[in-house]
Amino acid sequence: MASGRAAILMNYVSVALEVGLDPYRILADAGVSPSQLRNPEERLPRGAIASILERSAMQANCPQFAMLIAERRDLSSLGPVSLVLQQQETLEDAIRTLIRYQHLLSELLTFNLEIEGDSALVRTQIVSNIDFVPRQAHEAVGAMLSRAFAEIGGGAWQPECLHFMHAAPRSLEVHHRVLGCPVIFGSDVNGVVYGRETLQARNPNYRSNLAAYANSYFETQLPSAPPLSQVDRTRRALYILLASGNASIGNVARHIGVSQRTLQRRLEAEGTGFSAVLSAVRRELVVRHLLNNVQPLATIGEMLGYASPAAFTRWFTSEFGMSPSAWRRSANDDPLPAVPPADVEDPAPAGLREIEAPTPL
Numbered sequence: 001m002a003s004g005r006a007a008i009l010m011n012y013v014s015v016a017l018e019v020g021l022d023p024y025r026i027l028a029d030a031g032v033s034p035s036q037l038r039n040p041e042e043r044l045p046r047g048a049i050a051s052i053l054e055r056s057a058m059q060a061n062c063p064q065f066a067m068l069i070a071e072r073r074d075l076s077s078l079g080p081v082s083l084v085l086q087q088q089e090t091l092e093d094a095i096r097t098l099i100r101y102q103h104l105l106s107e108l109l110t111f112n113l114e115i116e117g118d119s120a121l122v123r124t125q126i127v128s129n130i131d132f133v134p135r136q137a138h139e140a141v142g143a144m145l146s147r148a149f150a151e152i153g154g155g156a157w158q159p160e161c162l163h164f165m166h167a168a169p170r171s172l173e174v175h176h177r178v179l180g181c182p183v184i185f186g187s188d189v190n191g192v193v194y195g196r197e198t199l200q201a202r203n204p205n206y207r208s209n210l211a212a213y214a215n216s217y218f219e220t221q222l223p224s225a226p227p228l229s230q231v232d233r234t235r236r237a238l239y240i241l242l243a244s245g246n247a248s249i250g251n252v253a254r255h256i257g258v259s260q261r262t263l264q265r266r267l268e269a270e271g272t273g274f275s276a277v278l279s280a281v282r283r284e285l286v287v288r289h290l291l292n293n294v295q296p297l298a299t300i301g302e303m304l305g306y307a308s309p310a311a312f313t314r315w316f317t318s319e320f321g322m323s324p325s326a327w328r329r330s331a332n333d334d335p336l337p338a339v340p341p342a343d344v345e346d347p348a349p350a351g352l353r354e355i356e357a358p359t360p361l
Helices: 012-018 023-029 032-038 048-059 065-070 083-087 091-100 136-158 173-179 208-221 230-244 249-256 261-270 274-292 297-303 309-320 324-333
Strands: 108-114 121-124 162-164 190-195
Touching: 012 032, 012 048, 012 065, 023 048, 023 309, 032 208, 032 230, 032 309, 048 065, 065 083, 065 091, 065 173, 065 249, 083 091, 091 108, 091 136, 108 230, 121 136, 121 230, 136 162, 136 173, 162 274, 190 297, 190 309, 230 249, 230 261, 230 274, 261 274, 274 324, 297 309, 297 324, 309 324
Parallel strands: none
Antiparallel strands: 108 121, 121 190, 162 190
8 A cells, every 4th residue: 555654744733733723633534643643654544644734724724734844844854865865965866866765755756857958857746546636745745855955955955946736825925935936836847946057066065985885775774666566667657758748658668668568568467558557647637637727728638648639628528528628617616525535545847858767667
């Protein structure tokens, strides 16, 4: 069962009390005991983190909820990964190390480093089937990344901006205070943007001997990423490649590191095929995009890999029994419940060139 570390909810109870919530009731509804939050390495039930954050923000009418939690966290909340990140020579080294060990943070998150021209994007994605927009989870992850790297590299590792796909709250005062940089909402990505030169900025506390020891220790002592089925590996690749318009079976096979025929054969052995996995991922993502109520339908179609609005509409209608515009109107007329379900799985400019796989596969 996929899960995430309880550390992301550090200070949850105190922040929830300050905004007028009953945190113990919300935790209980999500199947989480307050005692579980005392151990940052505790693995919470699937979907619990995203659901708790979203419920709390909605019930308190506090869209800054995740930012208030992030404001009280420091590098130590990343757990053992923080030790090896501190010993990386450059920001790019630290980002690649985070990608390598991201399974220690959550089995439901994937990070990807993409570079084009003078910009570098750390794209974040929640790889799961959820039927609500995990706004707070995306903001918590973005804040976690940007603040952790800024703490390690000081002024040298400051982000240029953060991107979120969902709409902006009425006030951005808390976001600017916590993140210390511009925040762009209604974007076509979730992630943190750095300047190309910032990637090569040196860590002022880097020591080569300590770095060699830390890297060696992590390589031999920490658990490796859990084995993934071919379906899961394909899903993770599609979550990344769909956004850049490169989600053909050939590109997915190269991303995973196998031949196209091998990918087809392994998926067939698991009782499915590439088209079925692609359609399932599109179904998951299109619900999030439509519920976001930000991106135009034509943009959503492009984000899902369709060359024309007509092709997107035909696919959507065949899958959902109505046009995407009708589905969105229906969702607006019958809004999601104030409390998202707790038993679902947890959670820069378009066209940036992908250079790093989301996890070692």
